[in-house]
Amino acid sequence: MSNSSSRERNLHRQLANMKHSLFDQGYLDEQFIQLEELQDEENPNFVEEVVSLYYWDSVRLIQNIEQALEQNPIDFAKLDNHMHQFKGSSCSIGAKKLKKECTQFEKYCKTGNGEGCKRTFQQVKKEYATLKKKLERYFQFARQVGCVEKACRPK
Amino acid sequence: METTGFSSPRPDAFPAGLRVLVVDDDPTWLKILEKMLKKCLYEVTTCNLAREALDLLREKKDRFDIVISDVNMPDMDGFKLLEHVGLEMDLPVIMMSVDGETSRVMKGVQHGACDYLLKPIRMKELRNIWQHVFRKRIHEVRDIESQESLEEIQMMRNGMEQYDDGYLFCGADLISGKKRKDVDNKQDDRHYGDPSSVKKARVVWTVELHQKFVKAVNQFGYDKVGPKKILDSMGVPWLTRENVASHLQKYRLYLSRLQKENELKATFGGMKQSDISSKDTAGNVCPQNSSNASQNNVTNGSYGICGSKIPIKNVDSKIHVEDMKIASVQMAEPKEALIGDITDPQKCSNSRTGLNHSFRQIGLDVKCEPTIPTQYSWTEVPPVQFKQEHKPHFQSQSWSSEVRPVQFKQEHKPHFQSESSFSHLPLARNHIQVDCTEPILSHHPMPSTNEKDKRADIGPNCIKSRSQGIGIVTPVESTAELFSVQPKSHLTHCQEFQLIPSSMWNTKNHSLEHILLNDVDSSQRNLILGTGSSFRLWDEELQGYSPRGDFHPQNAGFENIESFAYSNQEIIDDVPPLLYDSLNFDYGNASETMEYPVIEQGLFIA
Numbered sequence: 211m212s213n214s215s216s217r218e219r220n221l222h223r224q225l226a227n228m229k230h231s232l233f234d235q236g237y238l239d240e241q242f243i244q245l246e247e248l249q250d251e252e253n254p255n256f257v258e259e260v261v262s263l264y265y266w267d268s269v270r271l272i273q274n275i276e277q278a279l280e281q282n283p284i285d286f287a288k289l290d291n292h293m294h295q296f297k298g299s300s301c302s303i304g305a306k307k308l309k310k311e312c313t314q315f316e317k318y319c320k321t322g323n324g325e326g327c328k329r330t331f332q333q334v335k336k337e338y339a340t341l342k343k344k345l346e347r348y349f350q351f352a353r354q355v356g357c358v359e360k361a362c363r364p365k
Numbered sequence: 366m367e368t369t370g371f372s373s374p375r376p377d378a379f380p381a382g383l384r385v386l387v388v389d390d391d392p393t394w395l396k397i398l399e400k401m402l403k404k405c406l407y408e409v410t411t412c413n414l415a416r417e418a419l420d421l422l423r424e425k426k427d428r429f430d431i432v433i434s435d436v437n438m439p440d441m442d443g444f445k446l447l448e449h450v451g452l453e454m455d456l457p458v459i460m461m462s463v464d465g466e467t468s469r470v471m472k473g474v475q476h477g478a479c480d481y482l483l484k485p486i487r488m489k490e491l492r493n494i495w496q497h498v499f500r501k502r503i504h505e506v507r508d509i510e511s512q513e514s515l516e517e518i519q520m521m522r523n524g525m526e527q528y529d530d531g532y533l534f535c536g537a538d539l540i541s542g543k544k545r546k547d548v549d550n551k552q553d554d555r556h557y558g559d560p561s562s563v564k565k566a567r568v569v570w571t572v573e574l575h576q577k578f579v580k581a582v583n584q585f586g587y588d589k590v591g592p593k594k595i596l597d598s599m600g601v602p603w604l605t606r607e608n609v610a611s612h613l614q615k616y617r618l619y620l621s622r623l624q625k626e627n628e629l630k631a632t633f634g635g636m637k638q639s640d641i642s643s644k645d646t647a648g649n650v651c652p653q654n655s656s657n658a659s660q661n662n663v664t665n666g667s668y669g670i671c672g673s674k675i676p677i678k679n680v681d682s683k684i685h686v687e688d689m690k691i692a693s694v695q696m697a698e699p700k701e702a703l704i705g706d707i708t709d710p711q712k713c714s715n716s717r718t719g720l721n722h723s724f725r726q727i728g729l730d731v732k733c734e735p736t737i738p739t740q741y742s743w744t745e746v747p748p749v750q751f752k753q754e755h756k757p758h759f760q761s762q763s764w765s766s767e768v769r770p771v772q773f774k775q776e777h778k779p780h781f782q783s784e785s786s787f788s789h790l791p792l793a794r795n796h797i798q799v800d801c802t803e804p805i806l807s808h809h810p811m812p813s814t815n816e817k818d819k820r821a822d823i824g825p826n827c828i829k830s831r832s833q834g835i836g837i838v839t840p841v842e843s844t845a846e847l848f849s850v851q852p853k854s855h856l857t858h859c860q861e862f863q864l865i866p867s868s869m870w871n872t873k874n875h876s877l878e879h880i881l882l883n884d885v886d887s888s889q890r891n892l893i894l895g896t897g898s899s900f901r902l903w904d905e906e907l908q909g910y911s912p913r914g915d916f917h918p919q920n921a922g923f924e925n926i927e928s929f930a931y932s933n934q935e936i937i938d939d940v941p942p943l944l945y946d947s948l949n950f951d952y953g954n955a956s957e958t959m960e961y962p963v964i965e966q967g968l969f970i971a
Contacts, residue, residue, distance in 0.1 A: 245397065291437070
């Protein structure tokens with residue numbers, strides 16, 4: 211029993227560390243914590259569900275931006291609109307770095323700087339993918355911890 | 366989208382059980398908000414399309430206590446939805462957005478939002494939303510109280526026969542109009558209860574009711590008459606002076622807004638026209654301008670029902686009041702012109718109806734033919750305009766972007782996504798547009814083409830309205846669908862619009878085409894004419910005007926227009942502070958942006 215609990219504690223600690231580093235490195239912000247606070251018995255995997263939903267839905271938003279960037283000439287108003295949507299969605303999961311890149315993108319958009327937009331968008335996609343991997347790892351680990359917890363729970 | 370279980374809140378648990386409708390096109394946010402609201406113990410219904418939300422709301426007026434909506438949505442601009450809800454259902458609406466720019470927030474407030482939340486939203490912000498519901502209820506209780514005395518008097522009268530003559534005296538006292546607080550309530554099983562449980566007998570300004578109102582107002586002149594006279598003239602027993610008074614205020618503001626829009630439009634070249642026209646058409650399902658003659662009121666009443674499309678159209682075709690506002694600053698001359706050009710009311714009304722029709726049609730594929738002979742040949746313009754392709758979301762966006770720089774200081778981005786509603790009618794629209802403009806022209810020989818141009822440019826919607834009627838554009842549209850009274854207002858506005866622009870622009874070129882072609886650059890024209898996106902443009906541009914209550918500027922007499930032109934300030938001054946919330950405070954911001962939504966003539970709920 212003590213083994214299990216210390217194992218649990220270790221796992222918990224690792225999970226906590228993972229999370230902390232995500233925050234420390236600026237990948238996530240307060241909003242993520244808000245999501246965690248919403249998680250309860252009724253929705254025990256709420257955060258993961260939300261993040262999954264975000265990654266699933268944002269694919270089309272990214273496509274919209276890409277398509278808009280491919281136009282010639284670029285319709286910056288439309289582009290800005292798409293990015294606005296994407297940014298709004300991204301802030302729902304607390305994607306801090308991603309949001310920053312989006313803001314940068316919007317600046318270029320407002321000044322009609324197509325090249326700047328394209329460059330920044332590469333950064334946006336990079337951050338988007340990086341965060342996705344990190345969160346996937348995090349949730350996977352969280353599930354493991356959850357399993358261990360359940361397994362260790364006295365019947 | 367989901368459904369709620371109950372239809373009425375549990376008063377004892379207030380604010381728990383508050384019935385909230387959340388509208389957001391982003392599924393992630395929708396999920397989060399749903400969870401957050403559930404945590405607050407509210408009863409949540411989610412919706413990711415504005416249109417669906419409106420349907421839900423209309424389906425059962427008392428189903429929700431409050432609406433929370435995102436500002437940027439693909440099918441309909443959040444501000445429009447806000448206007449609709451305010452007008453039709455009079456529910457408190459909270460706006461949300463990632464964008465916290467002051468102008469946007471201001472726009473929200475002008476459109477009648479109770480609050481404007483910035484995303485990401487915190488739990489504590491949501492926990493407090495019940496205050497908006499509570500506040501409204503308290504205000505309504507006051508209205509109800511005044512209304513109740515009248516109702517109770519009625520009831521007393523009805524029940525009189527059951528009592529002996531002794532009660533007659535009692536009744537007489539009541540009938541004297543005093544508010545009764547402790548009257549014998551044998552028959553009266555109404556109860557106030559605490560504000561949260563009061564089932565307000567909110568006055569719903571239906572089309573018929575509003576028509577009666579407008580008729581009464583027109584009898585005396587909208588700017589001179591007082592609520593008592595109107596009430597007496599309307600002959601609606603259960604209506605109170607207070608109801609009429611507040612409705613009148615909204616109406617006046619609406620009219621003045623429209624006027625501003627006209628001015629604005631004149632300045633901007635008619636972008637708005639399409640809005641106006643669309644409104645009109647929407648209002649009247651009927652198509653026809655020609656048939657309007659007889660109807661002014663009749664048609665008004667017939668709004669019909671264009672079907673689901675209309676609503677959309679109306680929304681889009683709203684006259685952008687903002688535009689108007691901006692124009693209002695420059696309106697010194699137009700006013701005069703306005704007065705001078707006012708054609709006879711009959712014509713106007715016809716055109717109005719036409720407009721209304723056109724609006725409706727727009728929604729439906731309106732084919733409003735301008736019955737009114739136009740002096741300018743619109744038809745020339747069309748080919749160019751129709752090219753525009755209107756893809757549902759993007760079109761409006763590009764459209765707006767194109768249009769923006771040229772015509773408006775568009776602040777808001779082309780979140781037009783509501784285009785889709787228009788996309789189905791591109792051709793129809795185009796035609797309508799042309800038509801719409803015609804009537805306007807015919808009524809107002811003055812080169813109010815600017816307005817038209819604008820309208821034409823703005824898009825099919827705009828034009829449509831034009832032909833229909835006088836050209837009140839947009840404001841009416843949005844409301845058109847709801848109230849058939851629009852036609853009148855359309856007309857009024859049309860006239861206003863037409864007159865103002867022409868004088869304002871000092872345009873030497875009186876031919877419509879000329880103006881159209883010259884004033885607007887062809888791409889814009891194409892865009893505008895070609896698609897319903899014009900509506901969108903209108904909406905976007907004009908947003909800002911939709912007060913909670915839409916006014917149906919149905920001034921039969923043009924003197925009203927005049928007074929509008931001149932008395933905007935007066936109107937404003939007269940408006941009680943309370944109303945300012947829901948009114949677009951264009952006056953102050955006229956120069957700022959044209960984003961104020963067009964007042965919807967159709968909706969006018971006191």
